[in-house]
Amino acid sequence: xxxxxxxxxxxxxxxxxxxxxxxxxxxxxxxxxxxxxxxxxxxxxxxxxxxxxxxxxxxxxxxxxxxxxxxxxxxxxxxxxxxxxxxxxxxxxxxxxxxxxxxxxxxxxxxxxxxxxxxxxxxxxxxxxxxxxxxxxxxxxxxxxxxxxxxxxxxxxxxxxxxxxxxxxxxxxxxxxxxxxxxxxxxxxxxxxxxxxxxxxxxxxxxxxxxxxxxxxxxxxxxxxxxxxxxxxxxxxxxxxxxxxxxxxxxxxxxxxxxxxxxxxxxxxxxxxxxxxxxxxxxxxxxxxxxxxxxxxxxxxxxxxxxxxxxxxxxxxxxxxxxxxxxxxxxxxxxxxxxxxxxxxxxxxxxxxxxxxx
Amino acid sequence: xxxxxxxxxxxxxxxxxxxxxxxxxxxxxxxxxxxxxxxxxxxxxxxxxxxxxxxxxxxxxxxxxxxxxxxxxxxxxxxxxxxxxxxxxxxxxxxxxxxxxxxxxxxxxxxxxxxxxxxxxxxxxxxxxxxxxxxxxxxxxxxxxxxxxxxxxxxxxxxxxxxxxxxxxxxxxxxxxxxxxxxxxxxxxxxxxxxxxxxxxxxxxxxxxxxxxxxxxxxxxxxxxxxxxxxxxxxxxxxxxxxxxxxxxxxxxxxxxxxxxxxxxxxxxxxxxxxxxxxxxxxxxxxxxxxxxxxxxx
Numbered sequence: 001x002x003x004x005x006x007x008x009x010x011x012x013x014x015x016x017x018x019x020x021x022x023x024x025x026x027x028x029x030x031x032x033x034x035x036x037x038x039x040x041x042x043x044x045x046x047x048x049x050x051x052x053x054x055x056x057x058x059x060x061x062x063x064x065x066x067x068x069x070x071x072x073x074x075x076x077x078x079x080x081x082x083x084x085x086x087x088x089x090x091x092x093x094x095x096x097x098x099x100x101x102x103x104x105x106x107x108x109x110x111x112x113x114x115x116x117x118x119x120x121x122x123x124x125x126x127x128x129x130x131x132x133x134x135x136x137x138x139x140x141x142x143x144x145x146x147x148x149x150x151x152x153x154x155x156x157x158x159x160x161x162x163x164x165x166x167x168x169x170x171x172x173x174x175x176x177x178x179x180x181x182x183x184x185x186x187x188x189x190x191x192x193x194x195x196x197x198x199x200x201x202x203x204x205x206x207x208x209x210x211x212x213x214x215x216x217x218x219x220x221x222x223x224x225x226x227x228x229x230x231x232x233x234x235x236x237x238x239x240x241x242x243x244x245x246x247x248x249x250x251x252x253x254x255x256x257x258x259x260x261x262x263x264x265x266x267x268x269x270x271x272x273x274x275x276x277x278x279x280x281x282x283x284x285x286x287x288x289x290x291x292x293x294x295x296x297x298x299x300x301x302x303x304x305x306x307x308x309x310x311x312x313x314x315x316x317x318x319x320x321x322x323x324x325x326x327x328x329x330x331x332x333x334x335x336x337x338x339x340x341x342x343x344x345x346x347x348x349x350x351x352x353x354x355x356x357x358x
Numbered sequence: 359x360x361x362x363x364x365x366x367x368x369x370x371x372x373x374x375x376x377x378x379x380x381x382x383x384x385x386x387x388x389x390x391x392x393x394x395x396x397x398x399x400x401x402x403x404x405x406x407x408x409x410x411x412x413x414x415x416x417x418x419x420x421x422x423x424x425x426x427x428x429x430x431x432x433x434x435x436x437x438x439x440x441x442x443x444x445x446x447x448x449x450x451x452x453x454x455x456x457x458x459x460x461x462x463x464x465x466x467x468x469x470x471x472x473x474x475x476x477x478x479x480x481x482x483x484x485x486x487x488x489x490x491x492x493x494x495x496x497x498x499x500x501x502x503x504x505x506x507x508x509x510x511x512x513x514x515x516x517x518x519x520x521x522x523x524x525x526x527x528x529x530x531x532x533x534x535x536x537x538x539x540x541x542x543x544x545x546x547x548x549x550x551x552x553x554x555x556x557x558x559x560x561x562x563x564x565x566x567x568x569x570x571x572x573x574x575x576x577x578x579x580x581x582x583x584x585x586x587x588x589x590x591x592x593x594x595x596x597x598x599x600x601x602x603x604x605x606x607x608x609x610x611x612x613x614x615x616x617x618x619x620x621x622x623x624x625x626x627x628x629x630x631x632x633x634x635x636x637x638x639x640x641x642x643x644x645x646x647x648x649x650x651x652x653x654x655x656x
Contacts, residue, residue, distance in 0.1 A: 050548075099546065103559070
């Protein structure tokens with residue numbers, strides 16, 4: 001079941017939560033809505049679910065060519081998983097999962113035996129066999145979230161919507177659960193949208209990532225696309241650390257200090273116009289004295305080698321802080337003494353044109 | 359944990375924090391004063407009520423209660439409570455729902471108005487309704503043209519009692535519902551439940567103990583209301599006398615035993631209310647401990 005969102009806006013008082021947002025989710029896709037708080041991602045999810053109404057005048061919501069914009073939340077057939085689980089506290093795990101089946105109109109309601117069979121199958125699916133008689137307060141956070149997911153899946157929703165599903169869990173459980181969610185999605189192929197502010201989570205789990213900011217979609221694309229080809233400065237900054245250098249245009253090329261970068265569609269820029277140049281921490285190379293490649297001078301301030309990569313903090317040509325990440329083998333070949341002068345070559349850098357800089 | 363200098367002598371009144379404790383002597387004096395005061399102002403009068411009620415034997419007691427006017431007063435009190443308590447329960451749940459789950463203009467004003475019955479003296483409440491429905495009141499003349507009389511009838515009693523007991527259920531539920539939020543209800547809706555199913559299966563079980571608490575307090579007040587009823591009822595014996603009014607009337611007639619016999623019924627209601635209240639408070643505390651995860655488990 002595909003989801004189409006067309007030209008949706010939402011205002012709360014004078015606050016514009018969403019501004020003319022359109023989004024297409026293909027059938028069977030797992031989409032991440034990624035953005036900082038206040039970016040409108042949760043509002044968009046809740047509008048798709050029917051928990052909020054979009055401002056009138058927009059294009060509406062369609063599930064597989066069917067307009068559901070005016071349909072009540074209880075008739076939309078969505079599974080919704082809340083950040084804080086929203087389990088029914090007075091019901092056992094079994095009753096929580098069975099709820100959606102028990103409230104069906106009589107003629108659609110499965111028999112007791114069928115309900116029981118289905119609930120036990122779902123418990124097995126979310127790997128909570130044997131916990132049917134527990135109450136929510138007797139479960140860990142990760143277990144509660146899996147019960148919430150089983151409860152949402154029990155009614156066989158057309159689409160599954162998850163609002164920061166792992167937001168309230170600790171780091172280790174998050175890691176496990178997101179890998180598990182990806183596997184589960186590969187099994188069920190239910191069209192899913194999940195909201196997160198954690199870029200690692202979005203990049204790891206989703207088929208496509210929709211980066212949102214200030215009520216608008218900044219970029220939508222596969223994790224590779226948004227990470228390696230960010231469409232603008234916001235996306236670049238939001239998807240991981242980035243260093244910023246102040247430079248200027250000289251002879252049609254961006255220049256930092258004495259380092260001239262390759263021209264990146266800078267033809268329209270005036271000579272001497274200031275530009276900002278962005279470089280990811282892992283796009284630097286520390287080069288030796290004999291190397292003739294263009295480079296920036298920098299001084300090592302701090303070396304942190306505990307972790308998957310070696311992190312360096314340096315100060316650049318105009319004393320700006322520079323963060324560099326090196327793989328361990330490369331770092332081991334170099335002399336990384338604090339205070340040492342080094343030269344940084346840029347493997348890749350980005351300059352965004354004026355229209356996008358905010 | 360244990361403090362050697364005090365542990366042996368204070369086994370039954372152990373301080374909450376031993377290192378910050380007063381000397382045992384001070385502690386015992388404070389406890390004795392508190393208990394003595396409660397005994398003097400609460401238990402002693404209660405005991406006296408029963409002593410006077412049964413002072414001339416069970417036969418006189420029963421005869422006093424079986425008196426036709428007394429029976430009428432009891433009946434009117436029960437009928438009033440039977441109308442007012444469900445009315446304010448339904449109203450209380452609806453108002454609490456609106457306040458806790460929606461944002462709307464005038465919400466803080468509504469909350470203030472809901473507290474008004476507690477802020478106004480019951481006598482003044484009675485006067486307000488006399489002004490409204492009395493023979494020379496705003497609505498009285500119009501209503502009497504249609505043959506409707508309100509003041510000096512049981513209808514007036516129901517109205518003033520309903521007004522005076524309005525806040526109990528609402529106040530109890532608003533804070534409870536606000537603390538619980540509406541995510542569970544929203545979850546139920548996404549699972550296909552109707553509004554009514556959501557209320558009956560999710561909301562009601564969650565507010566159950568708070569609701570019972572509000573209802574018993576509302577009931578106790580509905581049966582015990584004196585001031586406003588005194589003003590609007592006209593005190594027609596056998597017709598518009600409620601139990602509290604009847605007790606006063608009997609007392610004024612120097613029928614002490616009969617007066618205290620009826621009073622003993624209200625006293626028993628108070629005791630039942632307190633017992634139910636303690637049980638419910640214990641249940642609420644337990645539920646909250648469970649909700650916040652403090653419960654040790656099974």
